[in-house]
Amino acid sequence: MTTATTTSTMREAFLHATAAAIDADDRTVLVLADISAGAEPVPDLMRRHPDRVVNVGIREQLMLGAAGGLALTGLRPVVHSYAPFLVERPYESLKLDLGHQGVGAVLVSIGASYDQPGIGRTHEAPEDVAVVDTLPGWTIHVPGHPEEADRLVRESIDGDGLVYVRLSSATNAAPHHGDGLQTVRRGSPDDVVIAVGPTLDRVLATARPDATVLYTSTVRPFDAAGLRAAVGEVPTVTMVEPYLEGTSARVVAEALSDRPHRTVMIGYPREESHRYGDHDLPL
Amino acid sequence: MLDMTTVRPPTDPAELHRLMSLMTGDEKHSAAATSTLDVLHVLYDRVLHVDAAHPDDPVRDRFLLSKGHGPMAYYAVLAAHGFLDEAELATWARPGSRLGLHPDRVLVPGVEIGSGSLGHGLPLAVGTALGLRIRGLTTPRVYVLVGDAELDEGSNHEALAYAGRSGMSNLTTVVVDNDSATHRGDLAELFLAEGWRAITVDGRDHDVLETALTAAHDDRPLVVIAVVESKES
Numbered sequence: 001m002t003t004a005t006t007t008s009t010m011r012e013a014f015l016h017a018t019a020a021a022i023d024a025d026d027r028t029v030l031v032l033a034d035i036s037a038g039a040e041p042v043p044d045l046m047r048r049h050p051d052r053v054v055n056v057g058i059r060e061q062l063m064l065g066a067a068g069g070l071a072l073t074g075l076r077p078v079v080h081s082y083a084p085f086l087v088e089r090p091y092e093s094l095k096l097d098l099g100h101q102g103v104g105a106v107l108v109s110i111g112a113s114y115d116q117p118g119i120g121r122t123h124e125a126p127e128d129v130a131v132v133d134t135l136p137g138w139t140i141h142v143p144g145h146p147e148e149a150d151r152l153v154r155e156s157i158d159g160d161g162l163v164y165v166r167l168s169s170a171t172n173a174a175p176h177h178g179d180g181l182q183t184v185r186r187g188s189p190d191d192v193v194i195a196v197g198p199t200l201d202r203v204l205a206t207a208r209p210d211a212t213v214l215y216t217s218t219v220r221p222f223d224a225a226g227l228r229a230a231v232g233e234v235p236t237v238t239m240v241e242p243y244l245e246g247t248s249a250r251v252v253a254e255a256l257s258d259r260p261h262r263t264v265m266i267g268y269p270r271e272e273s274h275r276y277g278d279h280d281l282p283l
Numbered sequence: 284m285l286d287m288t289t290v291r292p293p294t295d296p297a298e299l300h301r302l303m304s305l306m307t308g309d310e311k312h313s314a315a316a317t318s319t320l321d322v323l324h325v326l327y328d329r330v331l332h333v334d335a336a337h338p339d340d341p342v343r344d345r346f347l348l349s350k351g352h353g354p355m356a357y358y359a360v361l362a363a364h365g366f367l368d369e370a371e372l373a374t375w376a377r378p379g380s381r382l383g384l385h386p387d388r389v390l391v392p393g394v395e396i397g398s399g400s401l402g403h404g405l406p407l408a409v410g411t412a413l414g415l416r417i418r419g420l421t422t423p424r425v426y427v428l429v430g431d432a433e434l435d436e437g438s439n440h441e442a443l444a445y446a447g448r449s450g451m452s453n454l455t456t457v458v459v460d461n462d463s464a465t466h467r468g469d470l471a472e473l474f475l476a477e478g479w480r481a482i483t484v485d486g487r488d489h490d491v492l493e494t495a496l497t498a499a500h501d502d503r504p505l506v507v508i509a510v511v512e513s514k515e516s
Contacts, residue, residue, distance in 0.1 A: 029413075029414075029417060051413075051416060051417045052417060054413060056441070056445050057444075057445065059441035059442075059444070059445060061402075061406060061437070061438040061441050062406045062409065062438065062441035062442050062445055064406070065403060065405075065406020065407050065409065065410060065438060065442065066406055066407075066409050066410035066413060066442075066445075067410060068406070068407050068410055069406070069407040069408060069409060069410020069411035069412070069413065069414060070410045070411075070413060070414040070417075071410075071414075072395070072396075072407070072410070072411055072414065073410075073411055073414030073415055073417075073418055073420075074341075074414070074418065075414050075417060075418070077410075092400065093403070093406070093438075096397070096400055096403055097403055097406065097407055100389075100397050101388060101389075101396060101397060101407070102388070102389050
């Protein structure tokens with residue numbers, strides 16, 4: 001059996017973890033729309049389990065609809081493409097073919113926000129987490145390291161619910177495992193910074209020296225109890241997310257509704273980008 | 284387990300109209316309200332292996348009503364076959380009823396998908412047919428009912444292109460054709476071009492519907508185009 005702990009990217013970790021699940025169980029099905037169909041270890045996986053890798057071609061509405069049908073028969077679909085083609089183009093199918101039918105699936109995207117700065121707006125979806133967050137019942141993972149991606153994909157496949165896993169080519173130097181908000185640096189309870197996924201190393205390098213730094217690779221459901229436990233009576237909470245700024249403003253406000261507080265939301269701005277090249281997170 | 288040899292007594296068409304009247308209040312029903320009625324009648328009387336006593340049996344046939352608009356005929360047939368108590372039909376379309384203007388699988392026994400937004404049933408049916416095959420369930424068949432206008436939706440074209448090239452012999456699409464599509468072409472040609480077997484029949488003739496819906500298609504999916512009165516007539 002292949003293990004993913006030695007792989008170098010989140011995408012490789014995800015594909016190996018999914019292949020391991022398909023080898024080990026009788027219910028996981030990888031559903032593709034050409035993207036990653038030729039990436040290792042998928043071709044060998046298709047030879048071993050020709051029925052359990054379904055490549056529908058460049059047909060993302062069908063990819064999601066077929067995932068819903070597979071789930072209706074008791075299987076566990078793992079659905080994958082670039083973020084805009086996985087959650088934006090077939091958005092209504094996430095809503096109706098999965099959520100409204102009362103079935104689950106694991107959606108795994110690559111191409112996070114501006115991961116591929118030369119590729120342009122058509123392949124960039126910094127809106128993805130906000131889009132998925134409009135739908136009820138979804139768990140959203142934003143791993144910050146390939147080893148976290150491996151663990152989160154495996155755990156998601158083992159469950160039954162609706163899960164979106166947003167993979168990135170940006171990673172932290174080391175993985176941080178654990179559920180909910182984890183304290184990475186203990187500082188002032190009145191100056192708390194939450195780093196999401198691959199923003200952690202940059203947050204640690206730029207945050208005020210006496211600030212508390214929390215980390216999470218799971219943004220939905222949001223660990224409101226963990227945040228309340230970490231902050232003081234009148235805190236400033238800075239949320240650093242590697243996607244659309246303010247995506248988590250609602251859940252942070254709900255978590256702190258019992259006390260006066262100030263929030264600072266850092267992420268990528270709303271802009272109709274016509275620029276090829278790096279988009280720096282405004283830290 | 285389902286008893287696949289069960290022969291059910293035929294449902295009286297007058298009985299289905301009576302059940303529909305419990306919802307609509309009308310003694311007679313327009314062609315638009317009954318466009319799917321004869322297809323549903325034949326499917327549930329003569330074709331589908333489903334049993335209200337075992338609605339979740341893994342080896343049941345799956346019937347997916349994709350064209351969720353105007354589900355009175357569907358609810359009437361489900362009541363005639365024991366999935367619904369006819370007393371519940373009077374609650375149709377009222378607030379809080381399980382029987383809405385579009386059917387909801389989470390609410391209604393025997394309903395395989397929630398539908399209403401056009402173009403979702405065929406992709407779901409493709410996934411269901413794949414899933415049954417993966418699970419080694421070779422007996423059950425998947426039937427999905429779409430409208431001719433529903434085929435305007437591009438998601439159907441993604442699904443029928445894939446299904447026709449994937450040897451999906453456990454899948455049958457029924458197109459109830461009441462000539463309501465805008466910019467329509469030849470429906471049979473559309474499916475044939477993608478590798479399906481296609482049969483066009485009178486959507487009111489129960490015997491030819493049964494023959495078509497049970498026709499052999501061992502290596503490819505089947506489409507039955509059931510022609511009924513024009514929506515405008």
